[in-house]
Amino acid sequence: MLRTVALVCILLLPAPALAQYPQKAIEMMVLFGGSSATIAQILADALSKELGVPVAAVSRTGAGGAVGYSQVRSSPPNGYSIVWNSNSISTVFHSGNIDFDYRAFEPIARIGMEVPALAVRADSGWTTLKQFAAAARSRKMRVGISGRGSFVHLVSAALFQKMGVEVIYVPYGQGTAPAELLGRRVDAALQWPSQFKPQVDAKQLRVIAVTSPARIPVLPAVPTAKEQGYDVDLVMWRGLAAPKGTPKEVVTRLENAARRVVASPRFKELSATLGFEPAFLPAAEFGALVARDDAAIANLMGQLGLKKR
Amino acid sequence: MIGDALGLTTIAATAAGSIVGLFFGAIPGLTFSMALALVMPFTFGMEPVPALAMLLAVYSGGMTGGAVSAVLLGIPGTPSAVATVFDGHQMARKGEASVALGAAVIASAFGGLFSLAVMVLLLEQVAAVAIRFGPTEIFALVLFGLSTICGLAERSLLRGLIAGVLGLMMMTIGLDEIDGVGRLTFGTVQLQQGVNMLVAMIALFAIPQVITTFIETRADENVRGSAAPWPGDVRAEFPWRRLRGYWWLMVRSSGIGTIVGAIPGTGGPIAAFLAYDHARRFSRRPEEYGKGELGGVVAPESANNAVMGGALIPMLSLGIPGDPATAVILGGLLVHGLQPGPLLFDSNLDIIYALYITILVSWVVILLVQLWGIRVFVRVLRVPPHLLGVCILVLCAIGSYAIRNSVFDVYVVAVIGLFGYALQRMRIPLAPVVLGLVLGPTLEQQYRTALILSEGSHRIFLESPFAVALFALTGAVIGWQIWSSLRTGRREGT
Amino acid sequence: MSRVDRWLGAVLIVLALVWLWLVQTQIPDAGEEWPGPRGFPLLLGVVLAILGVWMILFPGSRTPDPGSRGHELAVAAGTFGVLVLYAFLLERVGFLLATPVVIALAMAGLLRMRRLAAMLSLAAGFTLGCWAIFEALLGTPLPRGAWRLW
16 A cells, blocks of 8 residues: 555656756657558667667557657657658648648658659560550550559659559559559559569569669669659658657757668668668758658649649 | 577577467457567567567467457457457356367467468468459458358347448548548547557447446345356366367368468458358357357367468568568568568578478467466456456556557547447347458458459459359358248247 | 337437438548449448338347346446546546546446455556556556656
């Protein structure tokens, strides 16, 4: 009895004045599962070694990230709750599912990028976008995407618009793009390269384009869409952000820790095995990138009739 | 590498993993998917074989753990244990909790080892079949699963159908996966995440029971045992003898589990329901199902553990994870530089064999731990029912919170729990509601995806022979059920 | 009792109509594509209404009247209330403070227990036990509450 009372009293005492950040565990909200969640765990693990306090990757998936973003946004801006964010902040906002946009967050740093890749079956005979476009004019192609209004849907739409062909977008769940391709239910699929890698190595699938401005290390032989004459430059960034109003020195502390983690050979090595491209950007430049991408996504969603806001 | 699989580190990692998994599986609300995500960082620094051993052991330990709370408390510990509740908990009420748990563990291990054998012998063939399952075939399979509502409806077909529709309705709330628009969310962010399947299951199974216990305690201060849902289990009977007539059922159920597991986009709960229904349908005593028939524990438990091996088949041979749990294991392989897929079998055959041995070892460990643990678990039943009721109430709330770290889900438990109690009072069976919860999202999504593929033409459903066969089977089951319910109705004079 | 079943049928029809109205107002239309986000919920609403009509026309006769007693409904409502209060408290004061309060309340209010020592020891014991298992052993975070009292 007495011990319980004593324990409750101890627990009720106010925390000691925060001398220097960080003093206690930091929660890093993760909004999606799959390989990006694994990267988030590796990052959290490394950050906790840098900062000297536990960094917990807390999974809060669902509703396309809307729930997790809302929760972080309403957390106190003290640096103890941060979010593993991505372009999804723009897609979720413009599809009308949340009523705040990227400006509700303080950018910390970009950690890396994921570049969408367009894959077809190896026996299809198409090796370039030009050949695919020609085939798509005689027969309406089925293209696999994750869900309508998702980032890969937007990138596909931008690409096929530039190519001047109409396709059917088939939304399947997550992670089964290669199965749909191999099962001959879709003709092409736009997804992250890591998903296609086993089949590409086994020569069952072929990636015919990536949508980054330059070729990517995971698939060095694959030309960009731009090289093939279709000017599409859309990649998914992943980074860290904190609620608006987080003190400058706290953001800087996190930014520096993230910089060291991304530069470490261990992080580079693990990222490579997961098909993730580390690409650090400091807070200011990251913020500019987020704003620029948001405008591009808004524009694209408007053209597709997906913009609700 | 193969030597590693039998090394001390690996066996220790396996034991630790299976015990962690067991805990997560047994506590309603904590699932093996969460356990996998939590264990993941620990495996970063380990050698590949022990790391994989640990992840796989968490998976299988968690899958078997789900049966513990299903039997003892009548709440599925994981969604896959949902069909185990029907008969497992009834057995516990009859004082046969240890028999049910023992049978569940043995059936689980059987299912796990069966799917392992399939994985070793027929990996490529099963993967080739699984990949041909597109939206049409999965839709037909799930529709067939839904026709089992008739079997779960207890007395009245009409009430069963009402229950099923209510379950299906519940799952349409939230963000629509295909179009990304909110459905019945009233503009709130919280409702966009929808009703979580496990939260709804916990609420439907646990809360009405807790309310009933409270009512009985108040009506008679001396009620202990007999009428209460959690009587003490005194016998610690070992179920070997009782299982004698069930080995062939285990083989069939494991087969169902392996195939369903291998198809991306389905999963444990669907397999468990299909196996349960098939067991009842082919039983010589179908009327005993739902009242504490051992086959009702054996079938879903061997199926849901066979799902694990089934789900590993497309993951290993194609690099395609069939469910969230295998997606985490895929991440574990990738972190250690192992890229699953066709080439893994050429370049790292030794790791594949190590993996097989690891799964075998993990089942031995789980069998030992669980069979020993049953004696400890059943002590829960010695707690007086009304106090257990209070504890279950709290556990349901925090378990539901833990699934998505969301207090909103505690409110959901309160609302759905009260709703479930009202349904029970109206004598609307709860099992078909749960069936609707499990099958609803897949049913709708696959139907719509199929129509998108065909640009709106329903002919696509008739183009696949497998789907047509399943549609015919579904029709036959429904027709037979209506005919027999009319017949019994006439005989008893409705 | 067929009278109870007829009432149930009527309730289901009302429920179905409210559902259909909500579907029309709450789910955005996806144009002419069938079924779109609306199709499936619409279908379910219609089926539920049909089942309600069926229930009114052919009520079961063998099923006995549940015979609800006042105190049973009170216990059900009380359990619901306790859960809602628990959620409310979890959100604000967190697990360690909300749980003992709710356990004590459930035992005193729903079970009419009067032995204070037993109640307090179970409340404290179960709270700390859960804490030990969830946080210390399994590493899953429990709610700390927005007020961050601890």
